[in-house]
Every structure is written in C-alpha cells, then in structure tokens.
Amino acid sequence: MTATKLGGPVTRARPVPERPEPRTRTTGLLVKIVLLGLTVAIAVWAAFPLIGGGHWAGLAVLAATTAGLLWLYVTPRHIPLKYLAPGTILLILFQVFPVLYTASTAFTNFGDGHRGSxxxxxxxxxxxxxxxxxxxxxxxxxxxxxxxxxxxxxxxxxxxxxxxxxxxxxxxxxxxxxxxxxxxxxxxxxxxxxxxxxxxxxxxxxxxxxxxxxxxxxxxxxxxxxxxxxxxxxxxxxxxxxxxxxxxxxxxxxxxxxxxxxxxAADGERLTQGWKVGVGLGNFARVLTEPAVAGPFLRTLVWNFAFAAGSTGGTFALGLLVAMALHSPRVRGRTAYRVLLVLPYAMPSFAMLLVWRDMFNTDFGLVNNLFGAHVDWFGGSASARFAVILVQLWLGYPYMFLVATGALQAIPRELAEAARIDGAGAWAGFRRITLPLLMVALTPLLISSFAFNFNNFNAIHLTTEGAPFPADNPATGATDLLITYTYRLAFGGGGAQYGFAAAISIFIFLLVAVVSAASFRRTRHLEEVHS
Structure with missing residues (x-):
C-alpha cells in the first residue's frame, strides 16, 4: 500500500485482489461439472433398486440429498459447508446408519427362519x-x-x-x-x-x-x-x-x-419357517434374565474386562519399561535395539496369531518342546486364558514402546535434573514427575487400546476360537470375548440369531462408551492438575 498527501488527509490505496487465471477457472469448472455429474449418476443408479423394492422413504432421502449437494456446489455461498458436506455424508453412511440399523435389528427376531415376511x-x-x-x-x-x-x-x-x-x-x-x-x-x-x-x-x-x-x-x-x-x-x-x-x-x-x-400348534410345536416381527426388549431381557444365557454372558463379560485390562496394562507396562531402559543416553546401540524390539509390530498380526497357535500345540509346539513340558495349553480355562494374554503381550508391547518413547523424548530433561537436585531418587522422580506427565499424553491412547482389545476378535478367533468349551454349553467358550460370542450367534452353525446378536452388540457399545467417557473425564482431571 502507498500513502499520498494532496492537501488533505492521507489516503491509502486499496490492494487490488488478484483474479485467477482463465485457464485455472476453466479447469476448476470442468472438475466441478465432472464431480457433480458423477454424483447425479450414482444417485440415478441407486434410485432403481429403491424404486424396485418400494422403499419410497429412502428414495426421498436420496433425492433430497442429491438436490442439496447440487444446490450447495452450484452456488458460490456457504464455503465452509462445501468442505463439511462430503465428510458428514460419509460419516452418516458408514458410521451412523450401521449403528442405527444394528439398533433396529436388536428389537426384532431377525435370524434363520425369521428373515422375510x-x-x-x-x-x-x-x-x-x-x-x-x-x-x-x-x-x-x-x-x-x-x-x-x-x-x-x-x-x-x-x-x-x-x-x-x-x-x-x-x-x-x-x-x-x-x-x-x-x-x-x-x-x-x-x-x-x-x-x-x-x-x-x-x-x-x-x-x-x-x-x-x-x-x-x-x-x-x-x-x-x-x-x-x-x-x-x-x-x-x-x-x-x-x-x-x-x-x-x-x-x-x-x-x-x-x-x-x-x-x-396346540402343543407348542413351532414350524421351522417363520417371519420377522418386533420383539421389543425381549432380546435384551433374554441376556439378563434367561438362565441359560445370563450366566455364560456374565462370565464372558468378566473375562472380557480382564482380557482388555490385562492386555492393555501388560503391554503398556512392558513397553514403558523397555522405553525407559533405552531412553538413557548411556545405552549404546539404542537404534539397533529399537529396530529389533519393534519387529513384532511390523509383522502381520493375523499371521503371527496363527504361528503362536501352533507354538502352543500340545504335541509339537515350540513352547512345550522348549521347556520339556506336555501342557495342554488350550485344554484348560486358566492355561488358555494365560496363553492368549501372553500372545497379546508379545504383539502389543511394541506399539506402547513406540508411543512411550515419543512421550519420554517430549519431557524436558531439566525436570528430572531438578528433581535429583532436590534430593528425589530415581523411583520418586519417575512416580511424581515422569509418570504423571506421560499419563497426560498417553491416557487417550490407552483408552483406544482398551476399546480395541475389548473387541479384539482376531486375538481369540485365530488362536483358540473361544475354546475350551464346557460340555453343557458348546456356544460359549472360556476364552470367548463378547465379540466372538456375538459372531458365533450371528454366523454359527447352530442357526443365525441376528436380532439377539445385535442386542449384545448394543451392550458392547454401551460398555465401551461408559468406560471411555469415565477415562476421558480422568484425562481432563490430569490435564487440569498438570497445566
């Protein structure tokens, strides 16, 4: 800007906004036309199945959404909404809609023999x-x-x-x-x-x-x-x-x-083929009140919490211990050690789970051969549970090691030096300074790790498949998590019970939500204390 004085007050020339080059505007217009054309084409393609099935409400939502997108991107207004709209639509399609559909299924008897009208x-x-x-x-x-x-x-x-x-x-x-x-x-x-x-x-x-x-x-x-x-x-x-x-x-x-x-029939016999109806809260009540279901469900729930807490806590403790050991500058070859320790995390987890399953084999497994034992690891409840937690410890500690290493490097060394000057020992400095600062940064990661392990389907399905199973209940095994139990209900050989499985999925969702909410409140409290 320039200032001039012509016998009066000083005036400043306003900068002239730069206009985009004609070629750039043409390219942007063509891209917009192509994307909007694809949107309309997808909407037309999706409309035919809706019309054929008589889903008029879905057709109305599709038409309204398409019209809204066309109006939004044709007009030059509402710039922030242009960026928010795609993410919001994808969130509804891939997150909100599946959750709502699962919730609606939980109130029906949908399953084998009750699929249609x-x-x-x-x-x-x-x-x-x-x-x-x-x-x-x-x-x-x-x-x-x-x-x-x-x-x-x-x-x-x-x-x-x-x-x-x-x-x-x-x-x-x-x-x-x-x-x-x-x-x-x-x-x-x-x-x-x-x-x-x-x-x-x-x-x-x-x-x-x-x-x-x-x-x-x-x-x-x-x-x-x-x-x-x-x-x-x-x-x-x-x-x-x-x-x-x-x-x-x-x-x-x-x-x-x-x-x-x-x-x-009059004597209570039912024909195998039925139809889908609403059962209200019947599936939820069955989980809590039916003796054949409530007992195994509660035992599975307790083990589910123990598995998630043990897996998360064990991997965090081991990962933090290794990170603290390699954090000292006096350790030589730290880079090589870190590369070796991260190797389990770099391997495909599903392949490693299958390898560990074979390593725990009673007859030719590496674990028994190494210690000269003949333990049926997956034959007893306690040994099978110990085995799956041990596998999770090996698979999960490298992740905790990585995040703990990053968090330790972000803590100023001056704090530890000041603590030593004040007379604090190594344990006191770690407990009162290092660990609280680490927890502020790592608690959200621990919460997400707990939620992941709470629904860690692969860890159980690929190692024990829920075994061992009691003789009186082949549907619920000693190492089953709620997610594997739900999978067996929905897709097991005994007949699919999608409505009942959906009800258990709602329980899982609520449990994880409550634990996460309580943990995040604790995280905010730590942030307030150390801010």
Whole structure:
C-alpha cells in the first residue's frame, strides 16, 4: 500500500485482489461439472433398486440429498459447508446408519427362519412340503442361469408338453418366455437373456437343482433328474380362514402367532419357517434374565474386562519399561535395539496369531518342546486364558514402546535434573514427575487400546476360537470375548440369531462408551492438575 498527501488527509490505496487465471477457472469448472455429474449418476443408479423394492422413504432421502449437494456446489455461498458436506455424508453412511440399523435389528427376531415376511414363510412351508402324486403334471426341463454357469443363480426352463409353452421359474415363481428355441424333445436349446447349462455343468450343480423349488398356486415345480420336472402338491397348505397351516394328510394345524412370528400348534410345536416381527426388549431381557444365557454372558463379560485390562496394562507396562531402559543416553546401540524390539509390530498380526497357535500345540509346539513340558495349553480355562494374554503381550508391547518413547523424548530433561537436585531418587522422580506427565499424553491412547482389545476378535478367533468349551454349553467358550460370542450367534452353525446378536452388540457399545467417557473425564482431571 502507498500513502499520498494532496492537501488533505492521507489516503491509502486499496490492494487490488488478484483474479485467477482463465485457464485455472476453466479447469476448476470442468472438475466441478465432472464431480457433480458423477454424483447425479450414482444417485440415478441407486434410485432403481429403491424404486424396485418400494422403499419410497429412502428414495426421498436420496433425492433430497442429491438436490442439496447440487444446490450447495452450484452456488458460490456457504464455503465452509462445501468442505463439511462430503465428510458428514460419509460419516452418516458408514458410521451412523450401521449403528442405527444394528439398533433396529436388536428389537426384532431377525435370524434363520425369521428373515422375510409372513407371505414368504407361507410360500416356503408349502414349497418344502411338496410331493409328487399320481397325475402330477410333467414337464421337459432345461437348467439355465443368468450368470456364471458354475456359480450363477439357477433357473428352471420348463416346457408344457401339451401347449409347448416355455416358462422360466425360480424361487419367486414362474413367468412365461417367448424368445426361446425348443428342440424336438421339448427341451430348450436357447433362450434370450439366459445361459443354458450343458449336461456336465448341470451335473456338477445337481444338488442345487434338486433343492430348487418353483412355487405355483397348488404346490411347486421340482426337478426329477436333469431333464424332467413335475408339479407336485403341497402337503401343508395355508388356510386364510383360520390363519393357519393345515397338514392335508394328518389334519394337524399350526396357527399363526404374530407375537413370535411363527406358526404354532396346540402343543407348542413351532414350524421351522417363520417371519420377522418386533420383539421389543425381549432380546435384551433374554441376556439378563434367561438362565441359560445370563450366566455364560456374565462370565464372558468378566473375562472380557480382564482380557482388555490385562492386555492393555501388560503391554503398556512392558513397553514403558523397555522405553525407559533405552531412553538413557548411556545405552549404546539404542537404534539397533529399537529396530529389533519393534519387529513384532511390523509383522502381520493375523499371521503371527496363527504361528503362536501352533507354538502352543500340545504335541509339537515350540513352547512345550522348549521347556520339556506336555501342557495342554488350550485344554484348560486358566492355561488358555494365560496363553492368549501372553500372545497379546508379545504383539502389543511394541506399539506402547513406540508411543512411550515419543512421550519420554517430549519431557524436558531439566525436570528430572531438578528433581535429583532436590534430593528425589530415581523411583520418586519417575512416580511424581515422569509418570504423571506421560499419563497426560498417553491416557487417550490407552483408552483406544482398551476399546480395541475389548473387541479384539482376531486375538481369540485365530488362536483358540473361544475354546475350551464346557460340555453343557458348546456356544460359549472360556476364552470367548463378547465379540466372538456375538459372531458365533450371528454366523454359527447352530442357526443365525441376528436380532439377539445385535442386542449384545448394543451392550458392547454401551460398555465401551461408559468406560471411555469415565477415562476421558480422568484425562481432563490430569490435564487440569498438570497445566
């Protein structure tokens, strides 16, 4: 700026703002157009499934979000919001929405046998009871798919021998086909939009073909070999008048119970196939009150806290001890020692967990061979728990060593020297000066480490898989954490219980949240004391 005096007050020339080069403005405009075009394209792509499924609320949210983004980035206003919007949307999609979906699932009976609607359950029950009876219609069968011949969804192309009409059937039902070529035997040789499987390809998927049933009004169409199909009659049919399933052979009746989402007989027997319903707080109450669940759950919870605290505290103590030992300038070769000590942290954890599992093997494991012992490490509760904590100690201490080394280097050496001048010994100086200053910096890291170990799925699943299991409860093992117990409930071989597993996930979330909140309050207190 320059100042001039023309017989009056001094005036200062205002700086002229620099304008961006035309080429730069053009490039920015093109980038904006491309990004907004991609946004619209993604929104259009996502709209079709929502329309097909009748999810009108989701479609409205999608349309409103897309319109808001277009308005935000076309107008020159609201500059801060332009930077916040992408992160906020990703936060909602990948954090908030999964949490809300999990919470909503926790209030339902969603799981194996209770996945769809009541109508889906009726169709499944009737289809599963189909039997071939005298006079059942017969069809020429061709097996096709809409994807890869080895893995794509199977489609049954059936030809009516009387009319030569061809229909395509899957688990959703039949639909007529026009663009087909039919051979002299009545089997389809080509069909528009479908890949006809050869005899060899169909033979390799024979089990899937036999299991596939195409529902029809009176029963279902099933394969009889790889070239013929029949339309059988359902042995169990739905009676809308009594809202029940009736067995046409025995006359037994299962009445619909909308509270449990299943068809229930008078003696309490339930049909396997049910439907999804809300159960309120039933899953949460089951965790706390059902004896077969509450006892193992509480034992697992206590061990979960012990594992997280032991893993976090043990790795911190060992890492800090090593960091203090190598912090002294009198130690020679500190760089080489630090490189060697960090090696466990540089290895892939999943591979190291599998290696440690083999090292604890009773017969040929390195641990037993090294000490000349024959300990069944994973056969007893105490030994298995000790083993997994020892593995965590080896895997986790390098991280604590690194962060403790960095925190120690940030503490002025003058403080330790002043303490020695005042007569404080090494232990007193560490306890009263070094450790409190370290805790101010490291407490947030310890909190995150505790939360990680509280849900450390790999540490248990890859070493013990939750074992050992008591004879009376094969679902909950001695080394199971709540996360591995939840995984077994949701994806175990005994049948998935997604609603119940979601309820336990909510418990885990609340427990970690409470512990973290209390720890952060303690951190603020330390900061106030040492500020």
């Amino acid at each position: 009541k109508q889906d359950a009726v169709v499944a029950i009737q289809t599963a009871s189909v039997k071939q009876v005298p006079g059942s219609p017969q069809y020429a069968l061709t097996v096709a798919t809409t994807g890869d011949p080895a893995t794509g969804p199977l489609i049954l192309l059936v030809t009516d021998p009387a009319t030569r009409r061809v229909s395509a059937g899957d688990a959703d039902g039949l639909k007529p086909l026009d663009d087909v070529t039919v051979g002299s035997t009545g089997r389809v040789t080509a069909a528009g939009g479908y890949t006809v499987l050869t005899a060899g390809q169909a033979a390799r998927r024979s089990a899937e073909i036999i299991a596939l049933a195409v529902p029809t009004p009176g029963g279902a169409i099933r394969s009889s070999g790889l070239s013929r199909a029949y339309e059988g009659r359902a042995g169990r049919v739905y009676d809308q008048g009594c809202d029940c399933i009736r067995d046409t052979t025995t006359g037994r009746i299962w009445t619909a119970d909308d509270d449990v989402g299943a068809f229930v």
